[in-house]
Amino acid sequence: MAIELKAASLNHLDLWLASGAQRMDPPRVICADGVGVVADSADPRWKSGDEVVVYPVACCWDCEYCRSGEQVKCEHFGILGEHVDGTACELLHVPGQNVYAKPARLAWHEAAAFPLTFLTAWRMLVTRARLRRGETMLVVGAGAGVATAAMVIGRQLGARVLATSRSPAKRAKAEALGAEATFESAGFAKSVRQFCGGVDVVFEHVGPATIDESMKSLRKGGRLVFCGATSGPKAELNLPRIFFNHLDLLGSTMGNAAEFEQVLSALDQGMRPLVDSSFPLAQVSDALRYLDGGEQFGKVVLDLDS
Structure with missing residues (x-):
C-alpha cells in the first residue's frame, strides 16, 4: 500500500x-x-x-x-x-x-x-528486563530519543526512574520528565549506590564508555538491558562481578508487532x-x-x- x-x-x-x-x-x-x-x-x-x-x-x-x-x-x-x-x-x-x-x-x-524508540525501549523494559512496578531503573545517557522513551515508559509502568547525563541542562529536563534523581555521567555508579543502594534495571545504549559504571550500579540480581553501542562495538567486562552478583545481561533490538500494539495501547492511555x-x-x-x-x-x- x-x-x-x-x-x-x-x-x-x-x-x-x-x-x-x-x-x-x-x-x-x-x-x-x-x-x-x-x-x-x-x-x-x-x-x-x-x-x-x-x-x-x-x-x-x-x-x-x-x-x-x-x-x-x-x-x-x-x-x-x-x-x-x-x-x-x-x-x-x-x-x-x-x-x-x-x-x-x-x-x-x-x-x-x-515508533522505533518506543518500540525498542518497550521490548527492552517490558519483555526482556521484566521491569515491575516499584522497581528502580537507571537510564544511561538521558537525552537520546531511546533514553527519553525509556523514562516515559518506566514512569508509565510505575517504576522509580533515575538518569545520567554529562549535561546539567539534560539532567534538569530528565527530572522535569519524571526522573526522581539524576547523576553526572563520570563515575555515576558511586552516586547511584549512595542514593538507593543499587538499581534493579539499567537501561543501556551507550556501550563501552559507560558499561562498567552501569554494571556497578546494579544491586544483586539486577538486569542490564542494552540496545546499542554508540561509543564503540567492543567492551571489557568484569566477569566475577557478573556471576558473583547474579546479574543478567540482556541484548535487545526493535520489537515484534504485538509489542508495537502494546505501545499504541499505552499511548492511548496517556503515554506521550x-x-x-x-x-x-x-x-x-x-x-x-x-x-x-x-x-x-x-x-x-x-x-x-x-
Missing part, C-alpha cells in the same frame, strides 16, 4: 548511514519512523485518507517466526531506512501488515517521534513521546548535524507535509 507521509524522525542509526559508518548498498532513503495518510490501498482494512503510523520493521511476514509473532527473529529481518528504503520521502510503499492507525491524540510530529525539534525535509543535512551535536532531548523530526 502507499502512504503519503506527513512526518518522519531521525535516529542515531541515520547518522551512521549518512556518514558511511554503517555499511549498506546505496542509494538508501533514511529514517525508520513515519506517519501519514493512506494514498492507495488494496488492503480492505484501509482506505484513502486514513491516518496511519508505520511499524518500522522489514520482514517476510510468512516464515515460521513471522507467523508466530516473532518478527525480530525473521531471517529477512531489517529496519526501515537501513536494510530497505525508509520514511524520509513523500510517498512510502509498505505491506499492509506494517500499517496501524495513528493515535488520535498525537499530532503528526509526536506520532512520528515514537517527546519532540525536541523539527526541520523541513529540504534541511535534512542540518537536522543530521544537529543530532550529531548531541544537544537534543527527545526526537528530531522531519516535516514532510508539503
Whole structure:
C-alpha cells in the first residue's frame, strides 16, 4: 500500500548511514519512523485518507517466526531506512501488515517521534528486563530519543526512574520528565549506590564508555538491558562481578508487532513521546548535524507535509 507521509524522525542509526559508518548498498532513503495518510490501498482494512503510523520493521511476514509473532527473529529481518528504503520521502510503499492507525491524540510530529524508540525501549523494559512496578531503573545517557522513551515508559509502568547525563541542562529536563534523581555521567555508579543502594534495571545504549559504571550500579540480581553501542562495538567486562552478583545481561533490538500494539495501547492511555525539534525535509543535512551535536532531548523530526 502507499502512504503519503506527513512526518518522519531521525535516529542515531541515520547518522551512521549518512556518514558511511554503517555499511549498506546505496542509494538508501533514511529514517525508520513515519506517519501519514493512506494514498492507495488494496488492503480492505484501509482506505484513502486514513491516518496511519508505520511499524518500522522489514520482514517476510510468512516464515515460521513471522507467523508466530516473532518478527525480530525473521531471517529477512531489517529496519526501515537501513536494510530497505525508509520514511524520509513523500510517498512510502509498505505491506499492509506494517500499517496501524495513528493515535488520535498525537499530532503528526509526536506520532512520528515514537515508533522505533518506543518500540525498542518497550521490548527492552517490558519483555526482556521484566521491569515491575516499584522497581528502580537507571537510564544511561538521558537525552537520546531511546533514553527519553525509556523514562516515559518506566514512569508509565510505575517504576522509580533515575538518569545520567554529562549535561546539567539534560539532567534538569530528565527530572522535569519524571526522573526522581539524576547523576553526572563520570563515575555515576558511586552516586547511584549512595542514593538507593543499587538499581534493579539499567537501561543501556551507550556501550563501552559507560558499561562498567552501569554494571556497578546494579544491586544483586539486577538486569542490564542494552540496545546499542554508540561509543564503540567492543567492551571489557568484569566477569566475577557478573556471576558473583547474579546479574543478567540482556541484548535487545526493535520489537515484534504485538509489542508495537502494546505501545499504541499505552499511548492511548496517556503515554506521550517527546519532540525536541523539527526541520523541513529540504534541511535534512542540518537536522543530521544537529543530532550529531548531541544537544537534543527527545526526537528530531522531519516535516514532510508539503
